[in-house]
Amino acid sequence: MTMPATIILPTDYPQMPAPCVDALRKTLRDPKVADNAARVLEAGKAGLRKAVLRAVDRLGAATEDPASLYAEAHEIRGLAGNAGLPSAANIASLLCRYLDMVRRAGRPVDPEVTALHIMALVRATHAGNDTMLLADVVQRELSALVARKITELAVDEVPASFSAR
């Protein structure tokens, strides 16, 4: 017989201490706190950018191993957005999407696809503001390429992004 589902209401399990909740509530509504947090994010950009550059170097050396490729590409997409490199984050995300689909389809990685992404990532991570438009164009081209490759794999499509709710 199937066990019936039990619903446990918030009043029936331990919550954060009330003074903590009250203090957090006030803090989250304080514009000075938000400004301070924004400065924290800004201050972290330089360190993250260096980490992204190192990951791009490792990505270039990992072309023989799909798992390593995915791990490095995933690291880049996780860091690049907060490093102020949105195009690099999007290109890395495309590569992750492609590698994930290839793995799930049990097919070999097309070296041309990875090479194009790595070249684009190198350009995007070293780009100044004047070349960001070029990175956007490359990103759109790669997006079309990945979409075509995924169609060829005939695996269920997954969304390029997800909403938290």
Next chain:
Amino acid sequence: MAESLRALVVENNVHMRTLLRALLASLGVKDITEASSGEEALQLLRDKGADMILTDLSMDDMDGIAFTRTVRQSAASPNPYVPIIMVTGHTERHLVEAARDAGVTEFLAKPITVHSLFLRISEIIERPRAYVRCEAYFGPDRRRRGDDVSAGPKRRKDDAEKIAVAS
């Protein structure tokens, strides 16, 4: 006071871990513990406890999904109800669904913004979730909206009676 809040940050990338710690510190949280893997985080949770957890998804040894599942379901878990925010760059649907089904409370997609982080923490304190325990799942109620009920045809006996009364 927010200083007495205990936060646990689980992230294998030192740069992102440092950033998350600094962001929590900017909120006035002083008691912040860091772990670079799920295994290490479980030990810290047992030793020090936590009122809120921010965890990555991809980690060596024990990833964020296995960590969340253990916190929620293990008989040895010190607090199966602790709010868990999964901070992730993963956009693959199957991974997001696996994390949700492991019992994650909130998702915070990278890149992190002040607004998105504050929103997730606000959700935890302003709208604490009910928990569901059944054979296949223990964790926050996955139904987010009040209208998450069947919109299909009404086939129950009392539905028919209600429809008859209404007409």
